[in-house]
Amino acid sequence: MNDALIQAHDLSRSYRNGREQISVLSRLSLELRRGEAVAVIGPSGSGKSTLLNLLNGLIAPDSGALRVFGRPRDQISENDWAELRRTRIATLFQDGNLIPTLTVARNIAFRAGLAGLQQHNGAELLEQLGIADIARRYPDQISGGQRQRAALACAFVMQPELILADEPTGSLDYASAQKVAPLFFDAIRERALGALIVTHNPELAQRCDRILELREGALRPWDSAVSS
Numbered sequence: 001m002n003d004a005l006i007q008a009h010d011l012s013r014s015y016r017n018g019r020e021q022i023s024v025l026s027r028l029s030l031e032l033r034r035g036e037a038v039a040v041i042g043p044s045g046s047g048k049s050t051l052l053n054l055l056n057g058l059i060a061p062d063s064g065a066l067r068v069f070g071r072p073r074d075q076i077s078e079n080d081w082a083e084l085r086r087t088r089i090a091t092l093f094q095d096g097n098l099i100p101t102l103t104v105a106r107n108i109a110f111r112a113g114l115a116g117l118q119q120h121n122g123a124e125l126l127e128q129l130g131i132a133d134i135a136r137r138y139p140d141q142i143s144g145g146q147r148q149r150a151a152l153a154c155a156f157v158m159q160p161e162l163i164l165a166d167e168p169t170g171s172l173d174y175a176s177a178q179k180v181a182p183l184f185f186d187a188i189r190e191r192a193l194g195a196l197i198v199t200h201n202p203e204l205a206q207r208c209d210r211i212l213e214l215r216e217g218a219l220r221p222w223d224s225a226v227s228s
């Protein structure tokens with residue numbers, strides 16, 4: 001079995017703003033294997049969200065080679081990407097991915113259903129994350145931190161093979177953030193999940209197998225001695 005979940009080689013991506021072409025990612029390479037957690041750090045605007053969106057197929061690179069689950073990007077159709085995002089790749093965006101017209105519990109059940117699961121452990125996840133009491137509330141009736149934890153429950157309930165997370169603890173206080181790490185690391189251990197976690201939370205980053213820094217468009221091993 002090919003245990004590489006992501007193989008990216010020399011990926012570049014720019015945006016056009018009027019006449020200006022802004023280069024964001026420039027010859028970025030990355031490999032992420034099953035059972036591995038990689039933290040990505042980098043200043044605001046360095047391209048972290050752009051990277052996550054390239055890896056889940058929401059945007060395309062200008063150049064470079066990308067394989068996801070061993071499949072070359074140019075052989076993955078738009079429908080295939082949608083299927084991958086429903087069943088195998090969970091992306092946690094900073095603003096949460098909750099459907100406003102569904103309660104938290106129904107959001108979770110919906111995500112499990114999209115992934116094709118007949119049964120799910122949503123109630124247990126809510127319990128683990130300390131938000132069982134808000135299961136029947138709608139997303140606009142809960143706090144930002146509760147929304148973030150509900151979005152985490154939605155991501156984990158689909159039992160993905162790959163998690164792409166953008167600041168999964170960004171809206172959480174210390175005690176709530178402490179509850180998040182086990183979700184990632186237990187799933188990595190038990191189900192050989194792979195996780196790419198954009199985070200400024202030093203404790204979460206330090207628990208990952210590697211910390212990479214996104215700087216000048218590319219990923220480099222993070223050298224705390226240089227960066228601090």
Ligand SMILES: Nc1ncnc2c1ncn2[C@@H]1O[C@H](COP(=O)(O)OP(=O)(O)OP(=O)(O)O)[C@@H](O)[C@H]1O
Pocket residue numbers: 015016017022024042043044045046047048049050051
């Ligand atoms: N759709 C777009 N059109 C034009 N420029 C964009 C677009 N999306 C992002 N950018 C620019 O690309 C750069 C990288 O943005 P990106 O959101 O990937 O950075 P980031 O590291 O995730 O930032 P943050 O930490 O603030 O969320 C920024 O300069 C941003 O302004």
